[in-house]
Amino acid sequence: MLARLSQATHIVGGELDLQYKSGSTYTLTLNLYFDAVNGSAGALDNELTASVFEKTTNKRMFNVSLPLVNNSFVSYTNPACTRNDLSTRRLVYTRDVQLPAATYINPTGYYVAVERCCRNNVIGNIANPGGAGQTFYLEFPAVVRNGKAFVNSTPRIFPPLSDYACRGELFYYNFGGQDVDGDSLVYELVTPLNGHSSSGNSKPSQAEPVPYDPITWLSGRSEQNQIPGTPTLSIGRTTGRLEVRPTQLGLFVFGIKCSEYRNKEKIGEVRRDFQLKVIPCSTNADPTVQVIMPNTRNTYQPGRDTLKLQAGSNRCINLRFTDPDPASNLTMSLSPVNFTGVLPTFTTVRGMVHAPGAPDTLVSQLCFPTCFDTKGKVYLLDVIVADDGCSLPKRDTVRVAFTSKPDPNSGPTLTTTADPTTPLRVRLGDLVTFDVIGNDPDNDPITLAMAGRDFTPANIGAQFTVTPGTNPSRARFSWRVDCAAVAAGKTLYEFVFTATATPCTERQVTTLVVPMQIEYVNAPPVLASTLPPIDLATNTVSVVRRPLGSTYEATLTGLDSDQDALVLAATGNGFDLAEVGMSFVPVNGKGQATATFRWDPSCEAVTRGGLEVNFTLRETSCVPKTISRTVRFEVFSTDTLTFLPANIFTPNGDKKNDFFELPSLPPDFCGSLLSSIKIFSRWGNEVYRTTNRDLHWDGGGLPAGVYYYLIEYTDKKRFRGTVTIAP
Missing domain, CATH: 2.60.40.10 (Immunoglobulins)
Incomplete structure (x- = not known):
């Protein structure tokens, strides 16, 4: 039973979507549009398998299971036109996938496909619709080009439609997409793809590579004549706007392709299949709108008349709009053709005609801002009235050519209660206060502000407090002169006050500069x-x-x-x-x-x-x-005597000069201590040693001759010399 249900016809259409996330991560999404009236619950899949292939070789790169993450209804353009026999669900299957830079480098790119059957069996422009499958298909470029990362997200074609078309009435819908990379998008009609799925194999375990068989058009239908109509279905090449005036009742499938170009080179494409139901509708007459020339009863004639709005003149024009249909709700709107910016406003935007208690004709005024300035050019403005008819509103448009000169507007003025002396001389510790007053002769709202030339007032403690709700606008300046100003290295501070008015977005600024000289003298200690x-x-x-x-x-x-x-x-x-x-x-x-x-x-x-x-x-x-x-x-050291010992002695026992002595030997001083006294023969042999600074050497019986002494201290200080033993 479940297998039979899964083969039930249910597919309205859909498309694939691949969006860059970060690094090598992309989000792959399948939007499948499901017939919520005739589709069987058994054909609502919890997951679908997408397959990725290399274009030149059809090599299968990987399969990925896309889980169902969202199931919602597609809204009608006009909810009042909702029908019980036409309802569409949007099923979203999505998962993040990896496209590593080391792998996806083929310059011809790659493609993704999902295959599923079957389409609605009452489709009236293709053969065997109940056994016809759909191949969801997109192409994407390599993620590396010329050795550099090439980031790209596919264009998103939206929105889907749940609307129907009325036989004999013009149907229009915007299928235009968006591209986050800013690539150029080109739209064209294509034949929907059937692929390899069928009623006997409605949900293949994986998609097969190209080629995918197209659906078979019935006699008289083709890629450029998909829906019977006068004119037949068309799509704007750069806008994505669908248009058709169908001539037959029924359900018709159609296919579109959106190609993306970067630097005039095609880098990818997305396909969408969808279907349009054509039903009989009661006749819906067009509403009408009339623009009345100022100060006259004459109706504005497009292509012949030009409104000239002069300074000081009445800037409102009268409008009359009506609809022959009973109980018709009408809505007024504007669409600028060759300009941007502030638009005029309606006194009455919407209303009902031809209903009990309602008038046959509605009136409104279209009033232009007093500051509207076309700068000598002729601006074009579409004045549009739309009804609430089904399936889509009928409209009437009057394209109004106009010129406008703004009313004179004087700029704001700015004054202060500060001492008129220029510059103000202030000292350390002074408290400087005064008011700043902004006035506008045209009563335009004013914004007061303060700045400093080459400094930030807040950094030196200056405050500017605006009093809200005052007219004229008023603010209080307050500054306690302290060391912050002096330490900044400046002596002249120029405070710049501005009063800004913005009538009709035209910025008008008046500036007033109040200089202040700090008198600060500091003598060094x-x-x-x-x-x-x-x-x-x-x-x-x-x-x-x-x-x-x-x-x-x-x-x-x-x-x-x-x-x-x-x-x-x-x-x-x-x-x-x-x-x-x-x-x-x-x-x-x-x-x-x-x-x-x-x-x-x-x-x-x-x-x-x-x-x-x-x-x-x-x-x-x-x-x-x-x-x-x-x-x-x-x-x-306090010992200032020169160390110069005797260099000869006579140890002959006559008690005269019998010893070698060092009475002027420098004393020990702060770590410089006597370490040793040594005496050597002329051949370098040590003949005597002592650590006693009270030296009395009698020669030790050595023969007469020249001997050498070496005196060492602990701080490596040394004294060298000779001493002679005389006979």
């Missing part, structure tokens, strides 16, 4: 001290040298004539003052700061190779200035 002066010739640091056990003290005094707050500070270059016996006690204040520096010399200064201290005097102001001094502190 002065530093005096008992520190040694810097060597101006060499621009080197000052040096303080003291022996161990002494104390050094200096005083520093900072003065500022502007009475700015002063801060004295001292920092060691790579050390903490207290760790090396230094202290710095400041007394900071406004306009004056004093400090006392003290140093108790220790071996730390020797170990570190000297101590550098940075003394700074910094003022607290908008543009602070700092005075710096660097002083180097060193420790020296």
